[in-house]
Ligand SMILES: Nc1ncnc2c1ncn2[C@@H]1O[C@H](COP(=O)(O)OP(=O)(O)OP(=O)(O)O)[C@@H](O)[C@H]1O
């Protein structure tokens with residue numbers, strides 16, 4: 001179980017401007033939690049602090065009742081895997097080698113048959129068969145994104161954090177990715193926190209939705225509670241239209257009349 | 268296995284084989300240059316006893332050069348990995364000046380007759396201790412506070428070595444002539460003039476540093492993915508970085524005390540190995556750059572001896588290395 005308690009974080013010295021303010025959160029086990037919120041809300045920072053990559057100002061994160069800062073790095077890597085929003089790797093590496101790195105916490109780099117099997121499965125899961133020997137810098141953005149997610153899958157941890165996994169993916173791949181994420185929960189009992197910018201994907205696939213704004217939790221709850229005009233208008237400072245389709249709330253975010261008038265005014 | 272992977276592996280094997288052959292040739296050439304070539308030149312007969320007496324000096328020189336070259340290559344590669352840079356090497360940050368500075372201060376404070384200076388082991392321990400402490404403090408503070416701020420690191424090193432150098436020059440000017448000569452002799456170690464007195468402490472230390480680093484090649488592979496990725500894959504990054512910096516400092520202090528400063532050898536060897544091997548895997552890079560460094564030093568030294576060159580091989584290596592560094596900097600800035 002992951003619990004975040006009274007968490008505060010700041011990138012500035014002496015904590016003048018807080019990036020995270022008094023965050024309290026318990027991550028739902030064996031479910032998909034979608035983290036939504038505008039740019040700069042602190043979503044990535046929250047994931048970073050929770051994964052012990054960023055130091056908090058105060059408060060703590062507990063995984064199965066132990067403070068993350070007291071868990072050895074190599075132990076933590078077997079519990080929690082995180083896909084970062086941006087991957088800046090400055091080495092030239094093939095897809096297969098990258099995915100094999102995902103096994104490092106388990107085998108220290110000496111791959112056993114089990115590790116090789118996991119790598120193979122992850123590659124298959126992410127539809128990367130045939131691309132194993134391609135270099136990452138020769139792939140399209142979406143293929144590269146899938147390779148990184150395959151590495152996370154190979155890490156085979158009970159907790160998985162995905163920071164905008166749909167980055168660079170086309171619509172079909174996005175839907176497939178969300179299905180894969182869903183199957184990780186239903187078939188493999190994983191606990192997943194995923195940052196999503198497309199609220200409709202959150203609405204369609206998430207079991208639980210947490211919204212952030214200005215470093216605080218602006219609301220949390222089920223799809224029905226969160227995907228409403230009141231909540232979303234407040235979180236995103238935007239005029240939403242919500243319709244219901246097949247029992248799920250769907251957002252229409254564009255407002256054509258508004259845009260047209262705006263452009264007209266500018267001209 | 269896939270075709271590309273097999274091809275890549277084949278390439279690596281061929282490169283290593285060529286490297287090994289070249290190394291053997293250069294070792295033989297070096298031995299030849301010091302024995303038969305010299306005999307021919309001086310018009311004397313090379314009999315068994317003369318040969319073995321020359322070999323008695325040549326083999327330690329070979330071992331010293333080989334070990335130092337391998338060590339410098341290995342620590343340079345590790346340094347580049349943990350700093351995430353292809354241009355920096357540890358020696359660029361003024362190791363030799365700290366070495367000269369420590370020796371100067373020692374003599375200045377305790378005179379050239381003191382145990383701290385005359386006992387080679389004690390002297391080495393003091394010098395190495397200072398070098399390790401200074402460099403750990405420097406790297407540690409800079410790398411921690413200014414992640415990847417290479418310009419800052421280079422500038423800091425430049426300023427530090429400038430201050431230390433002028434400080435030691437000043438002390439050398441005001442100390443007495445005998446002390447001055449002793450310091451000069453102790454700090455002008457080169458490939459031709461190795462400080463063989465410390466070989467029994469230097470060699471085990473070198474072997475230790477090299478083998479520890481080689482044994483941890485998988486960890487360096489992961490670290491080359493960057494701090495955040497390495498941490499999420501279970502590498503305690505700060506701890507590993509500190510430990511590596513410690514090993515690097517120890518290694519550089521041995522190399523500098525044994526054969527003097529070889530500022531650009533590491534840069535040259537590591538980057539050529541990268542270009543040739545086209546891999547990020549540290550097993551191959553370690554072996555490749557170590558072989559290249561040893562080759563450059565031994566072959567260079569053999570040629571210098573054959574041509575009776577007045578220029579020591581280090582000058583040549585520094586010249587090439589320096590131009591290569593310019594090339595690297597220009598290349599990186601072009602993008
Ligand atoms: N390394 C950093 N140093 C300083 N400030 C940072 C750093 N990373 C993020 N910030 C700031 O912290 C705030 C929260 O950033 P964060 O990346 O957590 O937002 P986010 O919710 O993930 O946004 P996005 O949707 O754009 O990814 C922002 O105001 C950002 O400018």
Ligand SMILES: [Mg+2]
Pocket residue numbers: 043044045085163
């Ligand atoms: Mg983000």
